[in-house]
Amino acid sequence: MPPLANKSSPELVTLDLTxxxxxxAKMSFATQxxxxxxxxxxxxxxxxxxEIDESQYFTPKPASANVVPSPSGETINVLHLSDWHLxxxxxxxxxxxxSQYLCCRVQSTNTKKGTTSMNATxxxxxxxxxxxxxxADLALSAFDTMGQFFNKSDVSFTIFTGDIVSHDNxxxxxxxxxxxxxxxxxxxxxxxxxxxxxYPTLGNHDSLPEAFNTPNTFNPNSSLQxxxxxxxxxxxxSLWQESxxxxxxxxxxxxxxxxxxxxxxAPGLRIISLNSDFWYVDNVFNYxxxxxxxxxxxxxxxxxxxxxxEAAGVRVWIICHVxxxxxGTNGLPNPTxxxxxxxxxxxxxxxxxxxxxxxxxxxxxxxxxxxxxSLRNGTQIRNTTDVNYNVPLTVGFIGPSITPLTGNNAGYQxxxxxxxxxEIMNTQTYIANVSESLTWSVPVWQFEYDxxxxxxxxxxxxxxSPLNATFFNDVTYSMLTNQTIVxxxxxxxxxxxxxxxxxxxxxxAEQKVCYIRSGSAALGLACPQDSGPF
Numbered sequence: 001m002p003p004l005a006n007k008s009s010p011e012l013v014t015l016d017l018t019x020x021x022x023x024x025a026k027m028s029f030a031t032q033x034x035x036x037x038x039x040x041x042x043x044x045x046x047x048x049x050x051e052i053d054e055s056q057y058f059t060p061k062p063a064s065a066n067v068v069p070s071p072s073g074e075t076i077n078v079l080h081l082s083d084w085h086l087x088x089x090x091x092x093x094x095x096x097x098x099s100q101y102l103c104c105r106v107q108s109t110n111t112k113k114g115t116t117s118m119n120a121t122x123x124x125x126x127x128x129x130x131x132x133x134x135x136a137d138l139a140l141s142a143f144d145t146m147g148q149f150f151n152k153s154d155v156s157f158t159i160f161t162g163d164i165v166s167h168d169n170x171x172x173x174x175x176x177x178x179x180x181x182x183x184x185x186x187x188x189x190x191x192x193x194x195x196x197x198x199y200p201t202l203g204n205h206d207s208l209p210e211a212f213n214t215p216n217t218f219n220p221n222s223s224l225q226x227x228x229x230x231x232x233x234x235x236x237x238s239l240w241q242e243s244x245x246x247x248x249x250x251x252x253x254x255x256x257x258x259x260x261x262x263x264x265x266a267p268g269l270r271i272i273s274l275n276s277d278f279w280y281v282d283n284v285f286n287y288x289x290x291x292x293x294x295x296x297x298x299x300x301x302x303x304x305x306x307x308x309x310e311a312a313g314v315r316v317w318i319i320c321h322v323x324x325x326x327x328g329t330n331g332l333p334n335p336t337x338x339x340x341x342x343x344x345x346x347x348x349x350x351x352x353x354x355x356x357x358x359x360x361x362x363x364x365x366x367x368x369x370x371x372x373x374s375l376r377n378g379t380q381i382r383n384t385t386d387v388n389y390n391v392p393l394t395v396g397f398i399g400p401s402i403t404p405l406t407g408n409n410a411g412y413q414x415x416x417x418x419x420x421x422x423e424i425m426n427t428q429t430y431i432a433n434v435s436e437s438l439t440w441s442v443p444v445w446q447f448e449y450d451x452x453x454x455x456x457x458x459x460x461x462x463x464x465s466p467l468n469a470t471f472f473n474d475v476t477y478s479m480l481t482n483q484t485i486v487x488x489x490x491x492x493x494x495x496x497x498x499x500x501x502x503x504x505x506x507x508x509a510e511q512k513v514c515y516i517r518s519g520s521a522a523l524g525l526a527c528p529q530d531s532g533p534f
């Protein structure tokens with residue numbers, strides 16, 4: 001984390017220090033806050049994941065919650081966009097192969113080659129490059145070229161799993177810049193998709209400072225709003241309401257609850273959108289009361305909404321930004337353990353799928369049932385690492401990014417979704433190979449792959465069956481015996497980037513499978529971490 005002295009303006013620095021002081025004052029050895037903060041600073045081991053007392057959040061899982069609804073045989077189209085990261089400061093002709101984190105800026109240099117924007121090794125194209133955020137021409141072209149692949153008017157709705165603002169250092173950001181990016185982006189989405197609803201969620205870059213969100217109970221000064229970041233929740237919820245995607249009462253709830261909301265779509269699916277910064281490792285306020293897995297109440301909101309949906313027989317998608325598991329480096333152990341328990345409790349009957357973004361890559365994450373031994377005798381206190389990998393329940397789809405950063409191509413996905421069960425029947429991914437952008441006169445988007453064709457290797461999965469957790473669990477077993485599948489998954493993660501690292505070893509295959517099977521941070525951190533790709 002950059003020093004607080006670099007946080008943009010004096011007013012923002014003062015606010016940071018005020019809120020952080022309040023956070024530090026709330027820290028306690030009793031709740032492992034000091035060890036957790038020490039781990040965040042890279043000096044200690046992370047505290048062990050707590051057990052989850054599920055009785056505080058939901059009723060025990062009935063047998064009826066294990067019934068998988070039958071597919072209807074009819075589908076709707078749903079678009080998944082993620083990690084837009086529009087860069088208003090993108091500088092055409094600047095160094096695109098730079099030594100800094102974000103290239104294609106006027107100040108970008110390559111220190112090894114001694115180049116600057118005046119003699120760039122790779123001049124930044126109008127249309128983007130591997131190590132840069134998305135210039136306007138690339139971002140807009142994603143919409144402009146959709147008609148080459150499908151009829152946009154046939155899309156029932158779109159989900160956007162967050163991240164709008166460019167990857168600037170905090171000292172290069174301001175509230176005005178963030179408000180500009182958020183406003184322009186959602187106005188652009190509305191203009192491009194017209195009457196087709198878009199259901200967004202907040203990313204870690206959709207705040208200022210980046211990843212900062214506090215529980216409403218953190219207000220250190222009664223003269224301030226109930227939450228120091230209310231200005232952002234108010235703006236976003238108003239933009240969503242003005243676009244006609246959510247109504248006034250839903251917008252009011254979102255503005256008062258960190259941008260979280262639940263909405264019923266026209267086809268009958270309920271979407272629950274969560275602010276995932278409350279389990280993100282870089283949100284410094286998550287280190288106070290560390291053993292409380294839900295200080296913000298956002299996961300209690302999720303469980304409550306799922307209880308209502310279960311009682312009504314309504315199917316649900318959960319959308320959020322930061323993934324809960326995979327390699328375990330993005331989510332914190334305790335809140336992701338609770339999230340895992342919630343997903344397990346309401347799957348597969350109520351939850352049809354979970355959707356993330358954040359990594360900029362095209363990835364999968366599975367949620368499984370627990371072993372009976374995971375419960376303490378006579379209680380609902382759960383060891384969430386005691387997982388039964390023979391019973392897959394739900395898929396987490398980690399959507400590819402529009403931004404190429406870092407070392408990826410640009411991409412998005414189109415789902416064919418069962419119109420009754422809302423399970424994913426198939427997926428097509430479309431990409432722009434930005435390594436070729438200097439040869440383009442206009443951005444070139446292309447079909448990358450069809451998920452059913454790519455992963456139904458033996459052709460044994462029924463055409464009428466969804467691409468559900470059982471399907472992808474079978475794929476993980478195939479990966480352990482067929483290196484070709486692993487290497488293809490590894491390539492597709494980056495949207496077929498020319499700088500994709502190698503994953504040709506058995507150890508790399510085992511690591512990939514472990515990541516895919518890890519739906520919480522504790523599970524992901526238990527995977528081998530140094531097996532590639534290299």
